[in-house]
Amino acid sequence: MTLRLDELEFHHPGGRAALQGISLVIQRGERVAVIGPSGAGKTTLLRVLATGLKPTRGRLEVLGVDPWRLGRRGLRRLRSRIGMVHQSPPIPPRQRAVTAVLAGRLGRWPWWKALASLAYPVDIPGARAALARLDLEEHLFDRCDRLSGGQLQRVAVARVLYQQPELVLADEPVSSLDPRLADRTIGELHRDAQARGVTLVASLHAVDLALRWFPRVVGLKDGAVLFDLPPVRVTDGLLQALYAGEAATPPTQDGRPLATPVRGIARRPLCS
Numbered sequence: 690m691t692l693r694l695d696e697l698e699f700h701h702p703g704g705r706a707a708l709q710g711i712s713l714v715i716q717r718g719e720r721v722a723v724i725g726p727s728g729a730g731k732t733t734l735l736r737v738l739a740t741g742l743k744p745t746r747g748r749l750e751v752l753g754v755d756p757w758r759l760g761r762r763g764l765r766r767l768r769s770r771i772g773m774v775h776q777s778p779p780i781p782p783r784q785r786a787v788t789a790v791l792a793g794r795l796g797r798w799p800w801w802k803a804l805a806s807l808a809y810p811v812d813i814p815g816a817r818a819a820l821a822r823l824d825l826e827e828h829l830f831d832r833c834d835r836l837s838g839g840q841l842q843r844v845a846v847a848r849v850l851y852q853q854p855e856l857v858l859a860d861e862p863v864s865s866l867d868p869r870l871a872d873r874t875i876g877e878l879h880r881d882a883q884a885r886g887v888t889l890v891a892s893l894h895a896v897d898l899a900l901r902w903f904p905r906v907v908g909l910k911d912g913a914v915l916f917d918l919p920p921v922r923v924t925d926g927l928l929q930a931l932y933a934g935e936a937a938t939p940p941t942q943d944g945r946p947l948a949t950p951v952r953g954i955a956r957r958p959l960c961s
C-alpha cells in the first residue's frame with residue numbers, strides 16, 4: 690500500500706478546516722484523480738501527501754511509514770521517493786530546463802554529484818529524453834524564465850519523469866496547457882506510472898480528463914470526500930452535487946460541456 694489516511698484533518702494557520710475526516714487507502718500502482726471545486730482542498734491534500742504539511746489530526750501513512758514519526762534524515766529520504774508536480778512549478782527563473790529536470794534526482798545522488806550537477810549538467814541525455822517525451826527537446830538549454838507557463842509546467846512534469854519516484858503527486862499539472870497537450874501530458878504521466886508500477890495521484894480541474902484517464906476518481910468538496918468511484922459510476926447527479934454553486938456545468942479542459950455521447954467514451958479510462 691502506498692497511502693493510508695485515517696480520519697485526517699488539516700487546518701491552515703488561522704483558517705478553518707481545509708481537510709476534514711478524510712479516510713482513504715491507495716494501493717501501490719493505483720492511479721487516482723482528485724476533482725472538486727475551487728477551495729475544495731485538492732492542493733492541501735496533495736501537500737499533506739507530499740509531507741509538506743503536517744496533518745492537524747488523524748493518521749497518515751506514506752510509502753509504508755508515518756512521515757511525522759521520522760527524524761529529519763528519514764523524512765528527507767522519504768521525500769526523495771516522492772515526486773511532486775506543482776501547479777506553479779517552484780523553479781528558479783534563471784535555471785536552464787536541463788538543470789531543472791536533473792534536479793529531480795538531487796535527493797538521490799551523493800552530495801558531490803548533486804553539487805556537480807548544479808555547476809554543469811551531469812546527465813544531458815537523460816534530461817533530453819525526459820523533455821522529448823513532452824515535445825520540449827529543443828528547449829533543453831533554454832532558461833526557465835524564457836519559457837511560457839505551459840512549457841514550464843511540462844518541464845516540471847519532465848523532472849518527475851526523470852526522477853522516477855515511487856509516488857507521483859501532481860497538483861493540476863496541466864492547468865496551463867491546451868486540450869491536446871493536456872491529454873498528451875497526462876498520458877505520459879500515466880504511461881510512466883503504469884510501466885514502473887508506481888502510484889499516481891493527480892488533482893485536476895478538468896473533469897473530462899479525470900474521467901478519461903483515471904480508473905479511480907475522488908470528488909472532494911469542502912475538505913471532505915463526497916465520492917470515491919471508478920469513472921463509469923460518476924453520475925451527472927454526483928458531478929452536479931460536487932460543483933453545485935460554482936458553475937452551471939462541471940469544468941472541462943476545452944471549456945465545452947460534458948456532452949452525453951462524448952461522456953460515454955470519456956468515462957472509459959484509457960489506462961486501466
Ligand SMILES: Nc1ncnc2c1ncn2[C@@H]1O[C@H](COP(=O)(O)OP(=O)(O)OP(=O)(O)O)[C@@H](O)[C@H]1O
Pocket residue numbers: 701702703704706707725726727728729730731732733734
Ligand atoms: N495558506 C493558507 N492559509 C489559510 N487558508 C488557506 C491557505 N491555503 C489554502 N487555504 C484555504 O484552504 C481551503 C482549501 O484550499 P486549497 O488550495 O487546498 O483548495 P483547492 O481545491 O486546491 O482550490 P483551487 O482549485 O482553487 O486550487 C480553502 O478554503 C482555502 O481558502
